[in-house]
Amino acid sequence: MELVDYHKDVLPAENAMILRSVLRAGRSLKTLDFIEGYPSNLLIEEFSTFYLARIAVFKHSSHVFDMEDNIRDLLLKSPLTSNGQPVTNFRFADSMHEPGIQPSDVVVGVLGKMHSYFTIRNEMRWPKIGRH
Template identity: 40%
Template sequence: MLRANVIESLVKESLKIKELPFISGFHGKELISSFMAFYLRNLYLFKNSRHIFDEEKSIQDEIKEFDWTENGIPIQNCEFVKSNDCKAVQISDVVAGFLGKYFTYLKNVSDEQLTIDKSELTNIQKNTLDSLKELIDISDDLCRGFFNTVSSEGEQRRNNYFLHGVEA
């Protein structure tokens, strides 16, 4: 009975909504208009670090306009470089690309297929996965702030199973 009341209330409240910005109007399928929050998070959390980013004109312009100060002193802890000129950014691009593909896989794979895929890994693939897990675990032990993910509960569960061997 309680569920029926909750559902009824939800439907009544939804009827009051005038627009659905993610599926109507000028927004189209746009969920995120800027990745600025992801940059700002790291710049703020690690304000005493030096941040080197791949050139991204729109982000650079937004950051220039952002007034970063601490006790009245400007914080200038980032720079943008051409990835061709910086091996660290090139390596970061490779790692980010790999993780992007990995999390896309986790988003799209069924639990059954994930189990099959994990059981069919070659020794080299298992060693690579173990190396990734070790790198993540060391980084996690050092600082939880290094991690910034946006994923569903299912993706997190599949990652915990595939990478860490945690059964749901």
């Protein structure tokens, strides 16, 4: 909540209000099933899949990513191409100089974890039926 309030000028007022409402609602939950049972203070261990997927899926968009040395090094080590042309629609930036990066990291992290949780729950509820 404090991070949202601190960066309130970055988000449109309605989006900030919705995000605050979601965070307030989360405070009253007895458990946080989709983030409990994992190492403390670790939402997602490795992000390279998210970077690569966004670059590939939204190839006509410009992407500004938080400076992650290991991801940047991975992309420099194996440069991305599309139809034989280098992919250049992304860059890494210091979140201290681009204030929208930190709140978006939190939101994307929570959404990614929630997606994983729902996928696992759905698979448990509807097990795959094999052919005999």
